[in-house]
Amino acid sequence: MKNLIYTCFAVLILAACSSNESAKNALPIYGNREPVTKTVNGKTVTDTIYQTIPKFSFIDQYGDSITNKSLDGNIYVADFFFTSCPNICPVMHRNMLKVYNTFNKVGDFKIVSYTIDPKHDSVNVLKQYAEKLGVKDKNWLFLQGKKDETYKLAKGYMVQARENVHDGFFILVDKQKRIRGSYLGTDPAQVDKMIEDIKTLQAEPQQHIAQ
């Protein structure tokens, strides 16, 4: 009997620990949020509306149109770059290649790189770049659109992009298009952390998919 009680306690403690553990591991949700109250079945409930990635419509390296809708149902990582960038981009994409190779076979995961220099980075230039990097499928999209729209969209991802200038962040977006992480793409340690966080996000229970 005594043994049984001990075992019971042990199991309880373990269970408590592990639920703590998963709460600690849950990724934060970034950006603005606002509470909304609505009436469901005669009851007033309060819901939270989180900031999500704004709508966009761009062209990928194969010349196909890609919108925010095309990414529905995927966890994805976004960054801003340009192919002729001599300083941080090679480092960012050397690190991103590791992310690509880690998740390329799992499905429901994409990488999206927006060029901030659409004038030089035509569809053809982006295609060549992708191929030379070793990307031959649609799991890593290289997108180009109008400059102003690109710069505006960057704000939606909470990063900086303007004429010839962009920061080196990788932005992790969940299936509800909420920002769940931001990592310095030039730092291999932060990129490794992102790889772990993507796995955490993949294991997160499915909630309703917004929009």
Added chain:
Amino acid sequence: MRAFLVICFFSVAATVLTSCSEQDLEYKRAYTNGSLVYQQHCQNCHGNDGEGLSALIPPLTDSIYYKKNSAQLACLIKNGSSGLMIVGDKAYTDKMPPSGLAPIEISQVLTYIRNSFGNKHGIVSVDEVNKDLEGCN
């Protein structure tokens, strides 16, 4: 006479030894400074271990390429490069920008890359670099 021989022997030995270690010191200095130049000017593209980046940027591990193009390396680092380049059986066509490095820094960074990543060449002196730079086109 015997004393003279002994002195002679020791002084020769001493010169050989000191000149050896002087050379050694020179090499070590060039290599150490070269690693700093590399970190600042080259590492982002060519990688921590000189591994390059897929088919975009060539690796710095091909000793045969260095041997064949030894006299052109200083100019390449000074002026950059664009167009087709074959390194270790693979074709590269992207642009390497001019580095803006002084001849002494070029000799240091060359000493570094030609003795790292599996390469073993020894020092690349400033005199050599200056001579090679005269031939740049």
